[in-house]
Structure formats: C-alpha cells, structure tokens
Amino acid sequence: MKTILLASAALLCFSANAIAGSSSTISLDGFCNVWKITTQDKKVHSVAPGTGDCDNPIGIGGDHKVKHAGQFTEIGSQWAGIGIGETIDIKVSLPLVTGGTWEIDSSTDGVNFSFLNSGTYTVTGANPKLPHGGKDAALGR
Numbered sequence: 001m002k003t004i005l006l007a008s009a010a011l012l013c014f015s016a017n018a019i020a021g022s023s024s025t026i027s028l029d030g031f032c033n034v035w036k037i038t039t040q041d042k043k044v045h046s047v048a049p050g051t052g053d054c055d056n057p058i059g060i061g062g063d064h065k066v067k068h069a070g071q072f073t074e075i076g077s078q079w080a081g082i083g084i085g086e087t088i089d090i091k092v093s094l095p096l097v098t099g100g101t102w103e104i105d106s107s108t109d110g111v112n113f114s115f116l117n118s119g120t121y122t123v124t125g126a127n128p129k130l131p132h133g134g135k136d137a138a139l140g141r
Contacts (some may be wrong), residue, residue, distance in 0.1 A: 020037050021040035021046075021113070025037075026102075026123055028121050028137050030119060033056055034124065037096060057090060068076075070094075076090075077089075087106070091103045096123055100123070101121070102119060103117070106138075
C-alpha cells in the first residue's frame with residue numbers, strides 16, 4: 001500500500017512539476033539510463049524516464065547541501081523493473097553539468113539502504129544521441 005501511495009504521490013507531483021519547472025536530461029556514463037530531471041523553485045526535483053534503452057525511474061525529492069560533500073538532489077523513486085516494495089534512492093550532484101556524479105541505493109524497508117552503483121553523467125539535452133552502455137545502472141556493478 002505504501003508503494004502505491006508513494007508512486008501515486010510522485011506521479012501527481014511530477015505532473016505539476018513538469019508544467020512549471022525547467023528540465024535537464026542526463027545520461028549515465030557507461031550505462032543505458034537516461035533521466036529527465038525537472039527543477040521547480042530551485043529546491044524540488046523530479047526524475048522521469050528519458051530516451052534510454054533500459055528501465056528508468058520516476059520519483060521526487062529535494063536539494064541538500066552537506067559540508068565536504070557539496071550540493072546534490074536526493075530523489076526517492078520507483079523503477080518498473082526493480083520490483084514492488086523496493087525503493088531506490090538517487091543522489092545527483094548539483095549543478096547539473098557534464099561530469100557531475102550520481103549514486104543509486106536500494107531499500108526494502110525505507111530505513112536501511114544498500115549501495116547499488118555510482119558514476120558520472122553527461123548533460124545531453126532533450127534528444128541524446130550519445131552512445132550508451134548496455135547495462136542498467138540499477139542492477140549494480
């Protein structure tokens with residue numbers, strides 16, 4: 001039930017976010033994932049599938065600034081191919097510029113998270129024509 005409510009809330013927030021916000025599309029270097037990240041009010045971010053060749057998330061989150069770690073957005077998300085009851089935490093460094101970093105962690109209880117993968121990303125524009133790796137980043141290394 002929590003998963004359904006989280007997914008529904010994310011969809012509603014993303015719908016409003018997409019209308020009022022600005023978007024950037026990023027490609028995870030070496031993977032097939034392409035994410036469209038929408039920003040509203042410089043603090044709220046949502047993620048939706050881009051034009052990648054593999055499963056991609058949908059979710060919503062906000063900005064954080066951590067001493068010695070810099071500024072990033074953290075987005076709680078659901079991935080169609082991951083499974084019901086599993087939440088994926090996405091961290092993307094800000095500002096959204098080529099060479100920025102990302103990290104994906106997974107949880108089945110919303111409290112304890114396990115590292116899945118990390119790397120760098122490329123800001124691609126609306127229709128990326130960059131070569132992508134064949135593996136989904138959420139599947140781990």
